[in-house]
Amino acid sequence: MPTRAATPSDLPVVAEIYAHYVLTSVATFELDPPDEQEWRRRFDAVVAAGLPFLVVERDAEVLGYAYCAPWKTRPAYAGTVEDSVYVSPTAVGTGCGTELLHALLDACRAARLREVIAVIADTGDPASVELHRRLGFVDAGRLVGVGVKHGRRLDTLLLQCSLA
Known part of the structure; x- marks a missing residue:
């Protein structure tokens, strides 16, 4: 599956994918799906910071x-990023996540970043944690009860991948 740098024309699909998780899961603590204008602001900020924003395609579909x-934001943290x-939902279990995270880590290395942090909601589904561990992330901690969504009090798991 080809992975490539995202472009502004990909943002409607990005918004649609994310909206699914915002509305139907506790995988993100966001309560309202960001609109395309907000996605454009986020995309522009990532690109302006020289950080990777990628999409994965199959048959020209993101x-x-x-x-x-x-x-x-403090200067001492320069070189440390958080991944998303x-x-x-139609592509879960097909290897898209592995392809994306692998390509993202390669792009982070190319950008000479040092550390990648994953903040993963403890939803009870181990898929995201297992994906990160397979690609070199190690457990760095747990924040207990820091989120509340859909009537559930949720922990977050912190994982870290050192690139240097």
């Missing part, structure tokens, strides 16, 4: 996206 954003990986 099936998922991944990007990195700065972990924190989302796959269309």
Whole structure:
């Protein structure tokens, strides 16, 4: 499956994929799906920071996206980013997530980043944690009860991948 740099024309599909998870799951703590204008703002910020924003395609259809954003704004955190990986519900289990995260880590290495942090909601489904561990992430901690969504109090798992 080809993975490539995202373009603004991909943002409607990105918004659609993410909206599914916002509305139907606790995988993200966002409560309302961002509109295309907000996705454009996020995309522009990622690109302006020199960070990767990728999509994966099959038969010219975007099936998922991944990007990195700065972990924190303080200068001492430069070189550390947080990843986001989302796959269309129709493509779950097809290898899209693995392809995206692998390509994202390669792009982070090329950008000379040092650390990639994954903040994963503990939904009870181990798929995202297992994906990250398969690609070199190690457990870095748990934040207990930090999110509330759909009537559930949720933990987040922190994983970290050192690139240097």
